[in-house]
Amino acid sequence: MPARRFVLSLALLALAACGFDPGDDSPMAPPAVYREWWAKTEACSGLSGDFDRIQWSEVPGYGFKCSSGTCAGHWEPSHKVYLAQDWKMNEMVVRHEMLHDLVGHSGHPDPPFGSPCPLTWATWKGDPNPASDTVAQDQAAF
DSSP states (O other), X not given: OHHHHHHHHHXXXXXXXXXXXXXXXXEOOOOTHHHHHHHHHHHHHTXXXXXXXXXXXXXXXXXXXXXXXXXXXXXXXXXXXXXXXXXXXXXXXXXXXXXXXXXXXXXXXXXXXXXXXXXXXXXOOSOOOTTOSHHHHHXXXX
């Protein structure tokens, strides 16, 4: 019985080590405006980091499955950011994931999320996704 538990533990560890994978993502070059958004995110948070360490990846469509439901964006500790194609030019979504990279972990502690960086659905005062106002109302996950 202990050997069986050991094998099961190894299998679970292997699955956990696989990390997040939305399945149909592809690498993307960050648009020039991302550097401006990065500077704004560093300024509001008081944190600094290396923009060039982020690996950007695009997932087709409006959202993708993640642990919290459907996501517009997702950050991984390996400095990889996944963005749903329909949200890749949404300043709040992109900067939200940038802030995760600057903070270095998941979760949304306030500060810096919310205040001094209004980068959550509840605190963002900028434009919603140009394609639809409903996601902000639906509280799509990050």
